[in-house]
Amino acid sequence: MTFIDYSNEEKSNKSSATKEEKATTTLPEDASQWGYDMYPERKGTSSGPYKKSRSITDYLSGKGRDNIDKIRCERNVYKCVKESPLVKLMMGALRSSGCGLDIRRHIACEECAPQVSGGYDPIMNQVIVCHNTAKNEGIVQGVLTHELIHMFDYCRNDLDFKNLDHLACTEIRAANLAHCSFMSAWMSGNASVFNIKETHQDCVKSKALSSVLAARSGISKTEAINAIERVFPKCYPDLEPIGRRLRRNSYDMYKAYEEGYYYGYDIP
Structure with a gap:
């Protein structure tokens, strides 16, 4: 956050x-x-x-x-x-x-x-x-x-934290590198062996959404979701400096x- x-x-x-x-x-x-x-x-x-x-x-x-x-x-x-x-x-x-x-x-x-x-x-x-x-x-x-x-x-x-897209991007990266894993999604009942990639991306989006909304109470959930979707294709593949998604x-x-x-x- x-x-x-x-x-x-x-x-x-x-x-x-x-x-x-x-x-x-x-x-x-x-x-x-x-x-x-x-x-x-x-x-x-x-x-x-x-x-x-x-x-x-x-x-x-x-x-x-x-x-x-x-x-x-x-x-x-x-x-x-x-x-x-x-x-x-x-x-x-x-x-x-x-x-x-x-x-x-x-x-x-x-x-x-x-x-x-x-x-x-x-x-x-x-x-x-x-x-x-x-x-x-x-x-x-x-x-x-x-x-x-x-x-x-x-x-x-x-990074400009006043910019909603910037905020969404750094929250995506933090969720991607520090939180979401297949095992955590599996234990919460949201994963199967057939949708590992989709489940991880959904976890990242969900975690990023909660963080963005906590940091910016003045915006709507729809605005936060739209910002996450806009930057997700660019920010999700960015694994620097850890270099890998941690299982x-x-x-x-x-x-x-x-x-x-x-x-x-x-x-x-």
């Missing part, structure tokens, strides 16, 4: 530092239209533009315990950065594209609305991992892979990691 970029400057320089220089810390007037209502810590006012204040009632009701979840989330993020082939591949691809990633600056564990597990904020060029919903290492790995694909597209492809319970992510060297990615 993504937010909308409200920076009006051109994306001519691809470095991560330049991205951050362009970013503004002023939230859009109607933040809910662009998905910020699902990330309350992005629109608070306590000690910074994205800090959320807590009352004593919050702590007495148990909400203060989210610090424990946040620490657990940060540990899972660190473990994924050190050990996950997919996360290391994405970080290497970003570095090789001139957009190095510092986990202290570019990844944040925050409390989110219960229907989301992560997001990408192009205003801050930052991945959000929702510590109240992404509670184990496997989910955190999926969130990081998905959102780092958005960061990669923003870095490499002049569940396979060694595909390890193969993708090994193949990253052949593409010149700076992988640790």
